[in-house]
Amino acid sequence: MAAIDINQLLTSIKTATNQVLNQDIATIKGFSDRQLKDIGQQAITVAEGITTGQITEATRDFFLNSLKDMVKNFLATLEGLVVVTIEKLWNAMVGAIWGAINGAISAATGLVLPLPTQA
Amino acid sequence: MGILKCLTGKGSVLGLVLLLLSGCATQLAPLYDKALMDGLTAVNSSAMELLASAEGGTDKAGFGTREPGYNQLIGRFDALSLQSAARPVPSNDVLADVRKIAGDKTGQAPAIPSATALNKLARTFAMMRDTDKAQGLTPLEVKAFRGQVVIYLDQALTYEAALKR
Numbered sequence: 001m002a003a004i005d006i007n008q009l010l011t012s013i014k015t016a017t018n019q020v021l022n023q024d025i026a027t028i029k030g031f032s033d034r035q036l037k038d039i040g041q042q043a044i045t046v047a048e049g050i051t052t053g054q055i056t057e058a059t060r061d062f063f064l065n066s067l068k069d070m071v072k073n074f075l076a077t078l079e080g081l082v083v084v085t086i087e088k089l090w091n092a093m094v095g096a097i098w099g100a101i102n103g104a105i106s107a108a109t110g111l112v113l114p115l116p117t118q119a
Numbered sequence: 120m121g122i123l124k125c126l127t128g129k130g131s132v133l134g135l136v137l138l139l140l141s142g143c144a145t146q147l148a149p150l151y152d153k154a155l156m157d158g159l160t161a162v163n164s165s166a167m168e169l170l171a172s173a174e175g176g177t178d179k180a181g182f183g184t185r186e187p188g189y190n191q192l193i194g195r196f197d198a199l200s201l202q203s204a205a206r207p208v209p210s211n212d213v214l215a216d217v218r219k220i221a222g223d224k225t226g227q228a229p230a231i232p233s234a235t236a237l238n239k240l241a242r243t244f245a246m247m248r249d250t251d252k253a254q255g256l257t258p259l260e261v262k263a264f265r266g267q268v269v270i271y272l273d274q275a276l277t278y279e280a281a282l283k284r
Contacts, residue, residue, distance in 0.1 A: 024281075034273055035270065038266065038269055038273070039270060041266060042266040042270065045262055045263050045266055046263055048259065049260065049262075052259070054258070054259035055257070055260055055263060056254070056260070058253065058254060059246065059250055059260055059263070062246050063263050066239070066243070069239060070239075070270050073232055073235050073236055073239065073271070073274055074270075076229055076232040076235065077232040077233075079232075080229075080232045080278050080281075081277070081281050083148050084147070084148045084281045084282065084284060087144075087145060087147035087284070088284055091145055095144075114143070115143060115145075117143070117145045
């Protein structure tokens with residue numbers, strides 16, 4: 001059986017997870033920054049409209065309720081993005097680990113271990 | 120986590136099938152839907168065109184010319200919301216446990232956020248249409264509708280793009 005090189009394995013795991021983290025954190029940060037700025041601006045617009053009477057009684061409650069709903073779905077979207085990142089991290093890590101194990105045992109034994117799944 | 124199963128019989132048909140299965144990755148979020156993303160990109164530009172045409176405010180007298188545009192957008196956003204929500208969300212014990220720890224007593228997976236955003240976009244344009252029809256829109260109301268549309272579109276587009284992995 002070929003031995004697993006621990007340094008090589010650690011490098012593989014680190015490379016795979018760093019790639020995911022760097023890309024996804026940039027996406028999540030960019031999304032958060034845009035949403036916080038836009039939701040803040042929307043609150044200013046609604047307040048200004050109510051003050052000047054340009055946001056009429058017909059739409060006032062709608063816009064106020066919508067601000068609450070937008071914040072709620074912003075957080076739900078953030079959670080969804082994090083779940084996708086966790087999925088990628090899981091697959092990157094088990095891919096590297098099981099790849100190393102299969103590399104070590106398959107030539108001698110003919111065994112190929114399937115990737116574990118979260119259930 | 121499932122128990123690892125070894126496969127034996129290198130070269131056998133069973134071995135080949137299991138070898139292919141070994142490449143299956145864990146899925147925690149819905150699958151990417153290219154048709155949905157294409158539809159979303161197209162409706163995004165139509166929505167921005169309608170908002171731009173109303174930028175200075177509207178008079179209810181001219182509502183008739185804008186009504187088909189509103190109706191088309193509402194229909195398209197409703198259809199995309201249904202398409203987004205129709206995808207199965209993988210159930211997963213690990214994530215359900217995390218949600219319970221975070222205070223969610225049900226531990227159930229939340230609604231797909233892009234489906235919620237798309238539904239809210241349809242409701243936003245329905246409100247804009249009805250207000251336009253009843254009394255016209257002030258420039259600041261149009262600005263507020265536009266702000267809301269941009270926020271929900273960003274939520275839907277960012278989430279759907281993230282599913283392409």
